[in-house]
Amino acid sequence: MSLLHDYWGLLLIIGLMIGLLFPPMLMKGGKPVKQLTPDEANQLIREQDAIVLDVRNGGEIADGRVPHALNIPLGTLEARLFELEAYRHKPIIVNCQLGGRSLSACQILKNHGFTDIYNLKGGIAAWLQSNLPVHR
Template sequence: MGQLMEFVGNHPFLFIALFVVTGMLAWHTLNSLQGGVSLQPQEVTMKINHDDAIVVDVREESEYIQGHIINSLHIPLGSLEGKLNRLEKYRSRPIVVSCMSGQRSASAVGILKKNGFENVYNLGGGIMAWQNANLPVTKGKESKEKLGTEVTIEKA
């Protein structure tokens, strides 16, 4: 114990840095547990294309209309718990939650998991990471529920 006190006395900045780094690691670990599994944009496209995943965008409407993932369902984080019924029909499908940077969507993943949704993922880095990966976005208010989920092509 005496050696520890001597070390702290001789190297106070190292000791403070140890606590800061330990705190940051603990915070990151707790956030990861709450936010579930984070997927990179390319992994999300695979979930959408191969596993029929639904994307839920939890940003505010003003952010959503500036650009969102095509066919995403818009439910702002502040109203998510009150609108879980809109997601019931997607309970058996993978749900990918997105926001601007991945922070709000991590909270939304926690809410969904707390309410029994099991196959829920966070878009790591949010819509910013999606756009940085040069993946398509669409603008306006249309969401999956308004557009429908199927596209029918008639043969001439």
Template sequence: MDRFFEFVGNHLYLAVGFAVVTVLLLRDLVESLLRKYKLTTAQQAVMLLNQEDAVVIDVREPQEWAKGHIVNARHIPLGELDKHLVELEDFKTQPLIVTCQSGTRSPTACKKLMQAGFEKVYLLKNGMTAWEDAGLPITKSK
């Protein structure tokens, strides 16, 4: 044990970095175990759209949306989601697929939707980047 403290004393930056990485990994693990929404791949999302009449909620900013989006997706920027929950009430029992550009903003939207009582919320893993990489169709608003 004395050697451990000697090592930490001699390599403080390394020890602090290791501790920070460990805490971040544990936090991510706990969050993934406790989350109530599900992850879906682009191919699984297509199956949800075709078989279960899922609704796509795109939480990207308007300039990102204008570059292309999933056909029939509803555009609700993340910052405006709370104001638009009422218009989504009809879809409480339908699968909702939430997407952003890379999958980093979608978890916040998924959490809000789950808290608002939506039953089947899916996060499109890696967002529109994964959708486009899979060669799936996008459309542009006119």
């Protein structure tokens, strides 16, 4: 029997693991979105005047947000990109509740020519857990 025939199950598992572990590599340009911990994000805000883009929906914002964050829900982001034009050449940290929607938002921004984009790893939940300031 051939190697492929004998080890098809193992090869399938390896392929699935690669697909799950490296999805950011499939993004435009092959470069993964930079992931920041809450402390790293807070440092970037302080040192480089980074903008925070919160892509959660209105009801979620009531639970608290990163101070001075701009709120553009993910579902309206492409239609409202003009609101971010002034920040095209500034670092933009994108957050949502847990980090999934913000990763999608990062991809939208990259596809529209924004280059200094970061995803807040763990979202606002991680920010709150790190005891960083929030506006309610």
